Amino acid sequence: MGYKVMELVCIIGAGFAGSVVARELAEAGRRVHVIDKRPHIAGNAYDEYDAHGVLIHNYGPHIFHTNSERIFEYLSRFTAWRPYEHRVRAVLDGKTYPFPINRDTLNQLYGLNLDEAGAAVFLERVREPRDPVLTSEDVVLNSVGRDLYEKFFLNYTRKQWGLEPSQLKAGVAARIPVRTNTDDRYFTDTFQAMPKDGYTKMFEAMLDHPNICVELGVDFEDVRDSLRPAHLVYTGPIDAYFRYCYGRLPYRSLRFEHAHLPGVQRFQEVGTVNYPNDFGYTRITEFKHMTGQQHSGTSIVREYPQAEGDPYYPIPRAENEALFQRYEALAAREKNVTFVGRLAQYKYYNMDQVVGAALAAAKQIIG
Template sequence: MFDWLVVGAGFAGCVLAERLATQRGERVLIVDRRPHIGGNAYDRYNEDGLLIHEYGPHIFHTNSDMVLSYLSQFTTWRDYTHRVLAEVDGQRVPIPINRTTVNRLYGLSLGTDEEMEAWLAARAEPAERIETSEDVVVSKVGRELYEKFFRGYTRKQWGLDPSELDKSVTARVPTRTDTDDRYFADKHQVMPEHGYTRMFQAMVAHPNITVMVQADYRDIRHLIPHRRVIYSGQIDEFFDFRFGRLPYRSLRFDHVTLDTPRHQNVAVVNYPQTEDFTRVTEYKYLTGQEHAKTAITYEYPTADGDPYYPVPRPENQERYGLYEALARATPDVWFVGRLATYRYYNMDQVVGQALATFRRIDEKLPREDRARAAGRSWNGAVAEMPAVP
């Protein structure tokens, strides 16, 4: 008998498994359909010995001291400041748009924040109501920069025009009047020194935690006794698509090794105007690895495949609300993570959500005597069970 069945071995599942095992002394089984732990943040060494992110670049950034402190129990960090270029009009310029971007594109010499603000204000098209992703961008930078940087990229990424998407999509990307070319402005910008997979392995290396990969929750839920469930998969799937499917956007990755030490000047180059792929990532910038070769990934958004991004449209949120009501009425199941709560969360936000969920669980459920007396000895190994045939 397991105290908890945790569905999904990504950030949400592993954080909660670790907390339940170490803080409450409870027995946890983690199951995941994939052949590995780590969810979409899983990284691995390819055949050439280069560390790559199997599901595209994952850059850790957060303003939360608490989240960073928690994860620091399981990894050391290397400082990394993420920078992105966009190939626009035959040039590679910084994104998010800043003063350097505008000066290079238009051959200008704007020298102050005030000059940049005035230049943008002359082109902005203010809207009475900001409802869509198009509204967000056009009201800030005008239609020309919107067409150059956002419209084509968004259509490739989401399969929809920005005018059809919630304002939250493009609101994630700021516009700057200075020359700050960092992609993120968070207080903490770091990468796990030995990769995400090593961090996850440390997180679940506890004798109270058993990991079962290549296993579908639906196949084993009636076979393995358990008392309660943490669910981080698709919420619509959990309820057998009772109200119809929630739309998700997927990705396809083309991983390539090149016989050269460097391929591009930054980790990521976006392609808003040309190409079928949205971006190219070179991992050595992220990992700090020294190697004679380099690994890159071409990223192609698709309509089919593993779910990555909830599609932010009002009708989808309305449908999710029906599933959310079911979730609240389902006893002994906690729904956590991007897919289970149909939100476009960053990694640190998922960790924060999982830690908050643990606090609610701990307040609601009394700890058993054996939990209070649980040992804290670690054997350093991840207990793994084979997939159920």
């Protein structure tokens, strides 16, 4: 395996963080060995054609959006793009409404005819002012009041996180805007697009460099004692790296239920439909909306949040942050090891934020 080559940089994880660092270091002349315990590259962004020939995201929908021209241009070296603006609906009592909440949501839900100013007045009237705003419950009540909170957010949060909104830091709910206009896009970032040939193809291009060697199906824990790289880049869960010496950091996992519907052109009107109050799943995503693929059938995925399984989301709570900081202090003392990515930094990063963190990490390693 050649793990003992001294000038080698070993990267644990072939997702966004690991792959971006690998490419940057390879271009700077370093020899890079990437390992991943899964049988594929691209981490949770991995996509492939299912048995029916539909391009699907195996680990749930990944929608690329960023305000950073630098990051968009960086990734553009490895893929062409398909413009795509994600839209979401939420189902309440069998009816679908635009989500995030906008003026149309209010008018449809309450049988009103508000203009933009009227929507602002309505929200000001129903909101429950909170000061200070500390939790996700505070954020939503402060913004839209009790009824909209209970209809759209309360039960969805309980399903998604296994916690009450009052137990989560404000940043979770702050990710979701509320609008007084009729903009029904989920994101309003300057750059919104999907890799034209899929994420996996983009990662293949990123890792295609003579200085990069990729080895899949290798668990870091099984080989760590034989690794002797000049530098190690770790993108897995930080608590796992330190063998849970302070206990486990809480992560939320997901179970994905994929289905193909033969002969169905369109299953739903938009890419993702949320089910805040019904069923065990939080949402259904239909992939053809995102990829633009033409196919006689369609493929969907239902997402069931759960406590056990692969770590997907760091759970943003003050006590978890405090535990992470203890691990972070250990990480700071590690020689020639860089921790980067959602799991290694215990941050609820978007994809573009991971790319930004990886570019910064690579720059630091290169010196």
